Amino acid sequence: MTGRCSDCRYFENDPAYVEAAFPGMASLSSAYSSVRADGGLCLRASLFVAPWKRCGDFEKNSEGE
Amino acid sequence: MAKKESVTDYCETKVCADEAPATPAAPTGWKELYLKEDWWAIYLGIGIVVVSLLAFLAGSTIVKSLAVNPGGLKWSSLGQLGKHFAGNAYLYVLQLVCWLIIFGIPARIMGIRGSRFIPSFIGLYILSVIMFALGGWVDAQKYNMEPPLLALIVGLFIANVIPLPKWLDCGFRVEYYVKTGIVLLGATFPITLVVSAGPIALLQATVISLATCLTIYFAATRMFGLDKRLASVLGVGGAVCGVSASIAIASSVKARKEYLYTSVTLVVVWALIMIFFIPFVSKMFNLSAGQGGAWVGTSEFADAAGFAAASAYGRMAGSENTAIQAFTLMKVIGRDIWIGIWSFIFALIACLKWEKDECGVRPSALEIWWRFPKFVIGFFVASLMISAVTAGYAAPVFDKLVKPSLIGPIAALRGWTFIFCFLSIGLTTRFRELKAAGWKSVGAFSMGVVINVVLGFLLSAIVFGGYWTHLGK
Numbered sequence: 080m081t082g083r084c085s086d087c088r089y090f091e092n093d094p095a096y097v098e099a100a101f102p103g104m105a106s107l108s109s110a111y112s113s114v115r116a117d118g119g120l121c122l123r124a125s126l127f128v129a130p131w132k133r134c135g136d137f138e139k140n141s142e143g144e
Numbered sequence: 145m146a147k148k149e150s151v152t153d154y155c156e157t158k159v160c161a162d163e164a165p166a167t168p169a170a171p172t173g174w175k176e177l178y179l180k181e182d183w184w185a186i187y188l189g190i191g192i193v194v195v196s197l198l199a200f201l202a203g204s205t206i207v208k209s210l211a212v213n214p215g216g217l218k219w220s221s222l223g224q225l226g227k228h229f230a231g232n233a234y235l236y237v238l239q240l241v242c243w244l245i246i247f248g249i250p251a252r253i254m255g256i257r258g259s260r261f262i263p264s265f266i267g268l269y270i271l272s273v274i275m276f277a278l279g280g281w282v283d284a285q286k287y288n289m290e291p292p293l294l295a296l297i298v299g300l301f302i303a304n305v306i307p308l309p310k311w312l313d314c315g316f317r318v319e320y321y322v323k324t325g326i327v328l329l330g331a332t333f334p335i336t337l338v339v340s341a342g343p344i345a346l347l348q349a350t351v352i353s354l355a356t357c358l359t360i361y362f363a364a365t366r367m368f369g370l371d372k373r374l375a376s377v378l379g380v381g382g383a384v385c386g387v388s389a390s391i392a393i394a395s396s397v398k399a400r401k402e403y404l405y406t407s408v409t410l411v412v413v414w415a416l417i418m419i420f421f422i423p424f425v426s427k428m429f430n431l432s433a434g435q436g437g438a439w440v441g442t443s444e445f446a447d448a449a450g451f452a453a454a455s456a457y458g459r460m461a462g463s464e465n466t467a468i469q470a471f472t473l474m475k476v477i478g479r480d481i482w483i484g485i486w487s488f489i490f491a492l493i494a495c496l497k498w499e500k501d502e503c504g505v506r507p508s509a510l511e512i513w514w515r516f517p518k519f520v521i522g523f524f525v526a527s528l529m530i531s532a533v534t535a536g537y538a539a540p541v542f543d544k545l546v547k548p549s550l551i552g553p554i555a556a557l558r559g560w561t562f563i564f565c566f567l568s569i570g571l572t573t574r575f576r577e578l579k580a581a582g583w584k585s586v587g588a589f590s591m592g593v594v595i596n597v598v599l600g601f602l603l604s605a606i607v608f609g610g611y612w613t614h615l616g617k
Contacts, residue, residue, distance in 0.1 A: 094254075094255065095255065095256075100401070101401075101404055101405065101408055102405075102408070102574070102577035102578060102579065103387075103408040103409060103412045103573065103574075103577065103578045103579075104387055104391070104408055105313060105316075105317075105318065105319075105572050106318060106387075106412050106569055106572045106573040107318060107386055107387045107388075107411060107412055107415055107445070107446035107448055107449060107569065108318075108319060108386065108387035108388045108391060108446065109181055109317065109318065109319035109320065109388075110391075111179070111180055111181045111254055111317075111319070111320070112180065112181055112182060112319055112388060112391075112517070113176065113180050113181075113182040113183075113514070113515065113516060113517055113518045113519075114385075114388040114389070114391060114392050114483055114515050114517055115388075115391050115392070115395075116172075116392070116395070116511070116514040116515050117172050117514075118391060118392070118394070118395030119395075120401060125400060125401050125402070126398050126399065126400055126401060127391070127394040127395050127398075127399050127400075127401050127403075127404050128395055128398050129395040129396055129398075129491070129507075129511075131507070131508070132395075132398055
């Protein structure tokens, strides 16, 4: 099953979380910047991805439904 | 792979787990208008410019008074310094309150806790006053005690020697302050200079960015056999705008998170080295302020670090404004604004070549807009606004009235945002927390740094040296 990373339960792009996950990022950049757009972590595959990316390990995020 | 039940199961550190949100983040889209620092930098910067303009037109000195700082005192005794603070205590308190409102409310809207931001910012403000006070000593320049470098060193010392609680980082928002400062810089930057010097800056920056990126990419892949995604994250990070560029490219090519760790470490270390290396080597070669600023603009990795270096060298060379102008042309206009295009191109390459078998998705051209560093719009708007208002003043009137009553206070407020930024760089750089980078990555990136620095010097000091020396004259 494929789907957009933004809809996947393993995708996490909260800015505070992203900054905490990457030590040193906030020294010269920011997860609250436009340049990051909505990029975030794929916690399943340990990747940093754009929300429109897809993969076969997609699992729909059911929280908030 | 065993299913993990919550986001915190993946966290390697307690801090990371503490920051994990309770509910998943929804796509930002146009909510970025109030969730991103870039847009707030525009609102705050243009807001300050408009208030300054209104005060100037009304003949009020309120903004000039509120822009007080001890940096220009040239004090020779502590008694003199004490007298200044005693006589202006109410202004400093009022200024602190204004900054807390200006930066604190948007920070809360963006999701940063006020209970953490406020005490952190108060500490940052007090340190900033001390930095300005030290820089205002009559012999400060004799000992190269430039406030930007002093702020950075003091910040680094505090962060790496004193165990500050991590939550204080909420107030040490490097990009937030430097972006607001860049919008304020636009107000003191004639639009005619942007139009006339922009093409040269763009040409020089493009040549060097391409050479640097290709050097790092091919060194990483051909010489060291590194993964192409790692090579692209390092390449654009080293060639365009440091960690921000690395973040953009990493998400475009689905990079492993370790690649971003490596890039962050290398950029932070090299950027800190360059803050000191370029100004002091520029001084050795007696470069003009414009030449030094242009070199910083091509060879520094981040806006924040670059402003520290350009500001410091400008003061050493006798014209901080010229150095900052040259740096801004080269870095912000020559490099930063193109990050969306770099990101789109690499996303396309990843989709068409690297992810063909992995359900690759074509990127939308809208990526160029979403990743565009929006604060640059504020820079241009501020420049156009002030250029339009002041165009009608004859030169003698401009020098006697407009400069001290309008441009001066805006520049002084910009100085505050920059010192907040420089202190924050130091206060958030904890060397023990940086992830180790492999020697092959270090080798590839460093080769790019060498090419970048040498080409940057050649083009800034020799090929276009005369141009940069006479910038704005």
